[in-house]
Amino acid sequence: MISLIAKRKKLLFIILLIVYVLLAITAVSMGAASLTPYMVLKVVLKSIPFIGKYISGSVSSTHFLIVFMVRMPRIVMASIVGTGLAVVGASFQSMFKNPMADPYVLGISSGAALGAAAAIVIKIQNTAFSLSIITISAFAGAAITTIVVYVVAQDRGKVTTTNLLLAGSAVSFLMSSMISIIMVFNQQEVNKIVFWMMGSFNASSWENISIIAPIVLLGTVVIYFFNRDLNLMLTGDDNARSLGIETEKVKKIIIIASSMIMAVSVAFSGIIGFVGFLVPHIIRIIFGPDNKILIPFSALGGAIFLLLADTAARTAAAPAELPVGAVTALIGAPYFIYLLIKMKKRSV
C-alpha cells in the first residue's frame, strides 16, 4: 500500500492540493454565523475578476465580510504558518540528522516568548507599522536568540550540529528562566503571557499575511533548492563533502532561511508545537527520506494539519476558543503514538 502511494507522487500531490482547497472552503463555512461550503465557494468565485461575471445570483455583503474579513485571513494564516513550521522541521531533521529535531531546537520559541512577555508586562498598547508591539518584540526576541545561538555554536568558522543543539538548549533554558521571573513579578499578566505562548490565530489579518507569506514562501523555496545537498548530508557531513557539497555554506543558508520563517511565524502566532515535528515524520514514513519529496509534501501537509487544528480550536468549544498549540498536540500525539506502534508491528 505504502509503496503504491509512493510511486504516484505527482498525482498524490495534486490530490492533496485539492483536498486542501476543499478543507479550506469547509473551514471558512464553519463558525458562529453558519454558511454552507457552497455559499463560501460562491462568494469566493464571485469576487474573482472575469470569472465572477459568470456566477449567477448575488451574495450579501455580510457574507462577503464574514468570508473575506473574518474567517479567511485566519485560515490563510494558519495554513502559511503550518507550511513554514513543517518545512523548517523537515530541513532541521535532515540537517541535524536527528528525527527528534523540531523547528524550536535553536531556542527561537523561548526567545520570541521572552520578547512577547516583556512587551506584555511593559504594557505598550501602541502599534508600529500596523503591527502590535508584542509581535515586533517577539520577532526581535526570536531573531536575537538565533544570532546568539549561532555565534555561541561557532568554532573557527565551522558550526557543528552538536554545538548548535547544545547552544540552542542552553540559550532556551536561559530565556525560559527569564520568562518565569517576569511572570512572578507580574502576576496580573500571567494569563496573557501563557495564552500568547500557547499560540493563536485570532489576531490574523491580511496585513499580517502580506508580511508573513512572502517570507515563508521565499524560505521554503530556498530550502527546497538544497534538497539534494540535504540528502547527501543525511549520510554524514564528511560523506557529503567528499561528494562535492559545501556543507558549512549549506548549513548557514538553511539556518538563515529557517530562522526567517520561524521568527515571523512565532511572532504572529505564538508557539505552536508538534506541527514541525509530526508532519515531516509522517511524510518520511510514507515516502522515505528523500528531501525532494519530503519538503513539498511537508509544506502541503503542514498547511492541512494546522488548518484542521485551528478549525478544531475555534469550533470545538465555541464560543470559547481552545489554544491551537494544545490542539495540535492533542490530535498529533495520539496519532504519532499509533504510527509508532504500527511501525513496530510491521518490522517484526
Add this chain to the structure above:
Amino acid sequence: MKQHIQIDIKKLNFFYREKEILHDITLSFNKGRFYSIIGPNGSGKSTLIKNISKLLMPKHRSIFINNEDICSLTNKSLAKKEAVIPQNILIDYEFTAFDIVMMGRSPYKKRFQDFDTEDRKIAEKYMELTDTWQLKDKLITELSGGEVQRVIAARALCQETDIILLDEPTSHLDIQYQVEFLNIFSKLKSDKIIIAVLHDLNLASIFSDEMILINKGRIESIGEPRKVISKENINNVYNLSVEVFENPISKCPYIIPVV
C-alpha cells in the same frame, strides 16, 4: 585513454590545535599503482589521507593534483578527481542501496538537474562490478556491514575519479570480505591511483605496489612491500618483535609476531 595523473605532497605539516600530527611529509603518487599507508594507532596515517581528501584542511600549497593546489579546488571539482571511502559508514535513513549509489553522480549534476538514464547506466555498471546490483531495491539500513561497504564502493566508483582514497575500509569486515573488497580496487588500478590506509600488514603487503610506513607523523619507510616490511622497521615502529617470511603464493613478505 586517460591522461597522466599524479599527486604530489610537498612538506605537509598538520597541527591539531597545538599538537603536530604530521611533520614534513613529502611524497608522490603515480597512476596505475596501489599504495597503502600503514602505521600504529595515532601515527597520523588517517590524518594524512584526510588531508589528501581535504576532509581535514591541509596547509596551502602542500598537496597538488597534477600541479593544482587542492586548496584552490571547490568540493565539487575535487569530488570529480577523488572519491573517498570512509572507515565505517552508518546511514540511519531509509534510502535504497540504489539511491545511495546514485549519490555518487551528484558532483556531475547542476542544482536542478535530475539524474538521467546515463547516470542510471553508470550506477548499474558499478553495482554489477561490486556485486550489489541484486541489492538495489533493499534499504541501506537492512544491509550487513559488508554489503553496505560494497554499496559505498559502488557509490565511489560512480564518481568516475582518477583517484580513490580508502580510509581503513575493511577494518570491521570478515576476512573473506576484506580480500574481496580490496580486490575490486586492485583490478581497477591500471588507470587510477588507489591509496588505502590499512591496518592489517599482511593484507596490505599482498595488495600494495608501494607501502608508506608512518610513525609519529613522519615517514619511517617507503617503497615496495619487501623493503618496508622488515624485521627492523616493524620492531622500531610497533615495538614488537616479528619474524618475516615470504608468502609462498604472492611472494610478498608475511609477518608473524614473536611472543
